[in-house]
Amino acid sequence: MFKGQNALITGGSRGIGLAIATKLASQGASITLLARDEELLKNSLNQLPCDQNQNHSYKSFDLLSLVNSDVAIKMLKDGIESPTILINCAGITTHALLHQSNSEMIKNTIDLNLTVPIMLCQLFIKDMLRQKKLYPSILNISSVLSYTNHVIPGTSVYAASKAGLLGFTRSLSHELRGRIRVNAMLPGLVKETDMGSIVKSDLIPISLDCVATKAINILEDRSINGQSIADVIGVSPENQSLYESTIDENGTQIWHCLNDSSIILTYDQINDNYCDCPDGSDEPGTNACPKPPFKFYCANEGHFPGYIDQFKLNDGVCDYDICCDGSDEYKLGNCVNKCEEIHRQYEEYKNEQLAFIKKALEKKQKVIDSAQNKRKKLIDNLHQLKRQIPERKIQINKLKLQYENSELDQQDTSVFEGLKDHFNGLANKIEAHKRDILKQESKVSALENILEILSKNFNPNFNDPAVKDSIHKYQEYVSNKEEAILEDIHETNQMIHNLIEKAKTLSHNGAKGEDHLNYYPPTIYNLIHYYFQLFAKKFLKKPVIEYTSNLSQNELSYKIENLEKELEKIEQKIKVIKTNLSLNYGPDNILRAYDSITISKKLGGYNYRINLLDGIYQDDVFIGKFKEFKDDKLFYNNGDRCWNGPKRSATVEFICGEGPDLISVSEPEKCHYHFLLQGESWCHQITEDELKSKFKINYKLL
CATH class of the missing domain: 3.40.50.720 (NAD(P)-binding Rossmann-like Domain)
Structure with missing residues (x-):
């Protein structure tokens, strides 16, 4: 410049x-x-x-x-x-x-x-x-x-x-x-x-x-x-320009109220301990006005400037936490300037805090690394499980294909093999029928012999109409009797034999020679597979791999069932991991590092056990189960029910400090608990303003 x-x-x-x-x-x-x-x-x-x-x-x-x-x-x-x-x-x-x-x-x-x-x-x-x-x-x-x-x-x-x-x-x-x-x-x-x-x-x-x-x-x-x-007394350097005077036509140094320029004062009316401006702007350095626009400015040379309410000015109390130079008591003059000593205390406090923060952040980084590693393991596990899904599905499909092919193989045997039991049953029925017929024929033959003897030895002169009618009907029976019953049975047996021999030459997919027996696969999958094989054999250069197995259908079915259960478990694990990864575990997922850590401490006569990602116990009483992390707090619910009250719940808040350690427990609402934890994981780079706000004067050393 x-x-x-x-x-x-x-x-x-x-x-x-x-x-x-x-x-x-x-x-x-x-x-x-x-x-x-x-x-x-x-x-x-x-x-x-x-x-x-x-x-x-x-x-x-x-x-x-x-x-x-x-x-x-x-x-x-x-x-x-x-x-x-x-x-x-x-x-x-x-x-x-x-x-x-x-x-x-x-x-x-x-x-x-x-x-x-x-x-x-x-x-x-x-x-x-x-x-x-x-x-x-x-x-x-x-x-x-x-x-x-x-x-x-x-x-x-x-x-x-x-x-x-x-x-x-x-x-x-x-x-x-x-x-x-x-x-x-x-x-x-x-x-x-x-x-x-x-x-x-x-x-x-x-x-x-x-x-x-x-x-x-x-x-x-x-x-x-x-x-x-x-x-101007009580006004900060950046606001001093608001109190610059002007010279009127009479050569008088004048100034006007900040919020009402129509009110003009002589310059010596500023801080004259009389409130002339409605907004109180003419008395920044006294307590004459109830609501001045600015607080009183303390320069605090050698320390940090401060701002104090005007009603505290010249009240006989040295407000060293705000005005270490004692300027708030400028009229009484009873407050010695303590800025040098207070600033020395502040510098010691600042150095201690910065040294602690440095170590705390190093420890925090290790916790973050641990949390990130745990998250990475979850992601790696997720990818591994996802890779297993297509493998399992291929295995299941292969086994299902083998199962279906096993059915096809059975269906490709001769028609006789498929109807063998039916043929045998029919033959057995015919044989049983034949035996019944022969037994009946034996009885009929004995009855015929009796009637033949009666017919030959009957005395026609004996006047018995019933006997005469019976002999007459017998004679008609004998005249019309068929002798080919057994031969019909033999013929039937021959037809069954011929049918069996013919069935042995036929398959489900078609007959040898010109004969053909149509067959429709029992499933859509079988149908597609059948025609795809038919198409592939005719048009594709590379042969289609036929999946065959030495296992029985029951064994194949058992393996398929187990693999499907295994696949279901994998998909369930994937769902659990995805849900876990979607949850809020705080900045840098830092809370993941505490999944297996229990913070225990006795406070107020109770033993508390806190697992941040699981739940909280007060002795044997369950306070609540972890619900969510939101607005830099942990929330817990569904604890044991209070006597004549709701279920217990809790909120956990964190501050920077050595830990992890439980600092305090309170019950702001019935059956709802508030826990304050401190630890390095909740520390961050501290600013000068934060240091100033947290600094406390040790008055014993002043």
């Missing part, structure tokens, strides 16, 4: 001047320090950041000599390169009641604090105007005592000189009309300066760094011109 710029800084050997010089040098400006003590100037010059493009220098000179000597003016100008930035920081701090002050003290204070800045501006303005391309700037360091309601006894001459510097700043900026920007800064009480070390006041101490940063901001912002800029 300031590369190529030359900055002349009076009072640059120490305090505010040196702090501003250091910041300008760090941003590329070449610095010329102007003060009386040459030894101190040498040491200060060596502290400035410098690179090859910067040319720092110093000049030992008594600025009061400029007031009465033209020679001194010429000597000063001849020995200094024309600046593009002029910072009038040199001044005398007087702390004496006016009636106790001598004329020399009054004259020197006004000369160095007011006359010398006027003369230096007059001396270098022409040279600075020639360098307008570098946007030259003048910054006069005034004081908050110059134009505010803050009054410190014994500083009347000092305040007058600094107030005069404000008037000069406004008038000069108007004269130069922006060709050179001219501004004044009104710092508060800076403890590292002469004024800060000797004056006791209700002013909030501010740091050199804060003042130097503000100066750099003014020099950088080319829109700021003719302003008298003071740090």
